[in-house]
Amino acid sequence: MRLPLPSRWMLLVALLLMAQAPLSAAELSKPNIIFVLFDDLGYGQPPSYNPKSALRTPNLDQFATQGMRFTDAHTAAAVCTPTRYGLLTGRYPSRIGQFGVLTTFSKPIIPPGRPTVASLLKSQGYATACIGKWHLGMEWVDGKPGSEKEVPMGARMTGGPNALGFDYFYGFTHARNIGTIIEQDHVVAHVAPVENQPLMAKKVVEWLDQRKAAEPFFLYFPVGIPHEPIVPSEEFIGKSGAKDLVKNDPKYGDWLFEGDAFLGRILEALERNHLAENTLIIVASDNGAEHRAYEPLRESKRSIYEGGHRVPFIVRWPGKVKPGSVNDHTVCLNDLMATAAEITGTKVPAGAGEDSVSLVQELLGTAKDGVREATIHQSAAGDLALRQGPWKLIFHKDGRRELFNLQIDLSETTDVGAANPEIVRAMTALMQRYINDGRSTVGAAQKNDFTLSIGARETKDKGKKNEPKSAAAMKSTAERAHEMALAADASFD
Numbered sequence: 001m002r003l004p005l006p007s008r009w010m011l012l013v014a015l016l017l018m019a020q021a022p023l024s025a026a027e028l029s030k031p032n033i034i035f036v037l038f039d040d041l042g043y044g045q046p047p048s049y050n051p052k053s054a055l056r057t058p059n060l061d062q063f064a065t066q067g068m069r070f071t072d073a074h075t076a077a078a079v080c081t082p083t084r085y086g087l088l089t090g091r092y093p094s095r096i097g098q099f100g101v102l103t104t105f106s107k108p109i110i111p112p113g114r115p116t117v118a119s120l121l122k123s124q125g126y127a128t129a130c131i132g133k134w135h136l137g138m139e140w141v142d143g144k145p146g147s148e149k150e151v152p153m154g155a156r157m158t159g160g161p162n163a164l165g166f167d168y169f170y171g172f173t174h175a176r177n178i179g180t181i182i183e184q185d186h187v188v189a190h191v192a193p194v195e196n197q198p199l200m201a202k203k204v205v206e207w208l209d210q211r212k213a214a215e216p217f218f219l220y221f222p223v224g225i226p227h228e229p230i231v232p233s234e235e236f237i238g239k240s241g242a243k244d245l246v247k248n249d250p251k252y253g254d255w256l257f258e259g260d261a262f263l264g265r266i267l268e269a270l271e272r273n274h275l276a277e278n279t280l281i282i283v284a285s286d287n288g289a290e291h292r293a294y295e296p297l298r299e300s301k302r303s304i305y306e307g308g309h310r311v312p313f314i315v316r317w318p319g320k321v322k323p324g325s326v327n328d329h330t331v332c333l334n335d336l337m338a339t340a341a342e343i344t345g346t347k348v349p350a351g352a353g354e355d356s357v358s359l360v361q362e363l364l365g366t367a368k369d370g371v372r373e374a375t376i377h378q379s380a381a382g383d384l385a386l387r388q389g390p391w392k393l394i395f396h397k398d399g400r401r402e403l404f405n406l407q408i409d410l411s412e413t414t415d416v417g418a419a420n421p422e423i424v425r426a427m428t429a430l431m432q433r434y435i436n437d438g439r440s441t442v443g444a445a446q447k448n449d450f451t452l453s454i455g456a457r458e459t460k461d462k463g464k465k466n467e468p469k470s471a472a473a474m475k476s477t478a479e480r481a482h483e484m485a486l487a488a489d490a491s492f493d
């Protein structure tokens with residue numbers, strides 16, 4: 001049969017469209033996204049980051065060979081809670097005065113109306129789940145049921161993951177309440193500490209096994225390893241062959257090895273369900289290692305120095321991210337929100353993601369210079385720092401400032417502020433602008449929920465002199481007291 005010419009053209013176009021359909025289908029433009037957030041995994045711990053490490057993370061290291069390994073990635077903060085706030089909201093936690101960590105009965109610090117990565121992806125048709133350690137506060141319906149260490153069966157809460165865009169939540173409040181297991185909005189089980197992490201990993205696999213290729217998903221998996229309590233399962237005790245060279249804790253290597261094994265189970269589940277090719281996996285940590293400093297970085301968890309907030313960050317995205325690539329640009333965990341928006345073809349909602357920059361060009365290898373103009377860090381005690389190119393300017397809480405050139409002094413040994421007054425001036429002005437604008441990205445100015453200052457601020461020393469009595473100063477003092485209480489709390493988490 002011969003078709004007239006116009007019809008033949010239409011047939012050709014239709015055939016071409018059909019041929020292209022698998023490549024341009026919605027599921028490819030909307031990849032599944034998994035974010036695995038280890039708890040206190042130090043930059044110097046995975047062998048792919050530190051060849052001298054005697055710890056073992058074979059799955060994470062394999063991801064590095066299959067994807068992109070970032071060498072200059074940072075958490076917004078040097079402890080759990082504020083980093084998680086930054087990750088999910090794309091906003092620096094200092095804007096709400098969150099420097100320390102929360103407890104079992106702490107109120108939610110992300111109000112229900114604030115967009116999160118989860119609510120953004122849910123609005124784009126994603127199934128969303130958070131399985132693991134929440135640590136962003138919950139509103140318990142009966143006030144304070146139970147104790148800091150255990151909440152009774154059936155107790156209900158609001159303001160948690162379900163209120164912030166997650167369809168499904170299975171997890172726990174934080175490490176000191178590791179035995180209280182919550183599903184959606186109520187307590188469903190009490191387990192021994194050793195049972196907690198295997199249970200989370202099992203739920204992750206179950207949830208992945210329920211996914212269908214037609215519906216994209218976002219899984220946020222905040223792993224509780226290698227944070228305390230250090231409780232490796234029977235099947236991992238003595239199996240890692242790893243050594244904790246810093247503290248010589250014989251269980252620590254097995255504990256980390258167990259957490260690393262979760263990555264392998266995730267990949268198996270994805271492959272079993274034919275989802276691996278269209279899934280972007282990011283593996284990172286929420287802050288530096290606990291009481292373990294690794295050369296060349298200075299200090300560890302809680303610190304404003306690099307050991308506090310420079311973390312492993314690996315992205316596996318078949319067909320998009322070049323296997324075995326290394327990226328030396330400065331990036332931040334806050335960037336997940338803008339990245340997720342760009343990947344799914346939408347925009348970060350107005351008044352949200354104030355400090356989130358899309359990493360898509362970094363992932364595709366097309367970002368010649370880093371996509372971030374500058375990046376703010378914070379310590380558990382309330383110190384702030386601004387990083388721009390090789391320079392890092394620290395605004396210590398007591399008013400001291402230090403400038404380091406990380407390109408030649410990654411260990412932050414030599415303050416070069418006095419020799420570079422113009423750098424200090426320009427970076428101080430930029431920091432002040434980021435504070436004044438309520439954002440560090442392009443867009444309409446926003447309002448901070450906390451009075452941020454880069455001058456000398458109140459310290460823990462009491463009774464030296466009275467605060468001024470103006471209304472603004474009174475408010476600020478109350479906010480600072482709140483901050484100090486939270487910072488003090490960070491000492492045991």
Ligand SMILES: [Ca+2]
Binds near residue numbers: 079
């Ligand atoms: Ca942590």
